Amino acid sequence: MRSLAEIGQRLDTLAGGPPRPGNAAEYLDLGEEILTHWVTAKGKEPTRDEREGFRLLALHRQGADKDPSFNACRETCRELAYHYNLLTLEPEHADSEQRARMMGLVANHLYLFIAGKMENEKLGEFCCASRPVREKVDGV
């Protein structure tokens, strides 16, 4: 598995080139890898299951278990799956380049969100909709 930094570099490389509908599968893979980092960091075995046809969504659900703040990337994951569907079901659509561009930005947001939380892992629960930090300390 690539490191998060390598994933970030790959996303930068893809963003630096022309938007290609053919990148949809790679963006989805990158999204899964990003989520795998989060799940692994939480001491869990990343699921191989799918949810609504996407491992990405199953991984998100696993990552959000008992961690409500992680749901702040719920729709980002769903948008990634949605754009994958658009690009693979209608590859010749007139908006395909635009859709590919947007999928890249959505994937980048997922990366930034999770990389930020991993960077701040000591503060990882310290988020808008988080559980209280004291819950870990004294069970309040």
Next chain:
Amino acid sequence: MSDKKAKYQEVAYYPGCALEGGGHAYNRSTKALGKKLGLKLKEVDNWNCCGAMEVKNIDPKLQTYLSSRVMSIAANKMGMDTVMAPCNGCYHNLKKAEYDLANDPKSVDVVDKISKKAGHDTYQAGQVETIHALDWIKEAIGEDGLKERVRNSLKDVKIANYYGCMYTRPRHIFPEKDQGPGSESTSKPHFMDDLLEAAGAQNVDFPLKTACCGGAHTLSDSDTSTRLVANILQAAEAAGAEVIATECPTCHSGLEMHQIRAAEKLGLQSNVKIIYFTQLLGLALGMKPKAVGLHENISDSFAYVKEKGLA
């Protein structure tokens, strides 16, 4: 007149701390818009902080109490049945307190003890309904009501509607959402889109409308917040937006400040304007930019609104 339409003509107004400070433009424009639309706001007497992120992260029961006190004053002292909170953080916390008090006996006990000690009536779940400013305008006036009142159509304004992450999450504290046609959606919120479209705006398809802006990381890890915001700004511009419409003071301030920081630190320039939905609706109704607090925003959108014939 529908039940909600009648009920929301006069509501208790809970501005919260942010609207007294960095989000004052939102405060000014919300009050001005309400007045223009003939809606009445009665500010909650002697209101306190909702508990925000800081208290909630240290002692969630204390946050529940703080939010409950606001609702108790509205219900027991002012006799109101609806509290309108324009700030996503306040809205979220009051809804969370409502949920806790309806479902968690321990929260009920703690809130009762502190309320008695503080010398005021204990808030009982269900005494008030907490709504957001979007619910307020959507239900009390509605799209048709707005269309009738528009004097300066937003017809040439291309908007990415940005709701942030707290307006819809977690789903269980918003039981009125996801109830089919007419209700708000937690996965694809649309109330702001609906209202601005009624005022003539062209909404763009924006996939990051509920994405995290990094608000909670602003002080602890500013660079992460800057990169998250820069990505939102880039996505909005890539979607064809000239304006990002906001409905949360934390998101709004974050977008404005990190837009500047992204240009300075990352070399990522963006021209998209960041304007509260209440400011946009006010302009559409013919109000002057200063009346809706455009001068209080950090970003300068005067030239833009003038170019669009809104000033």
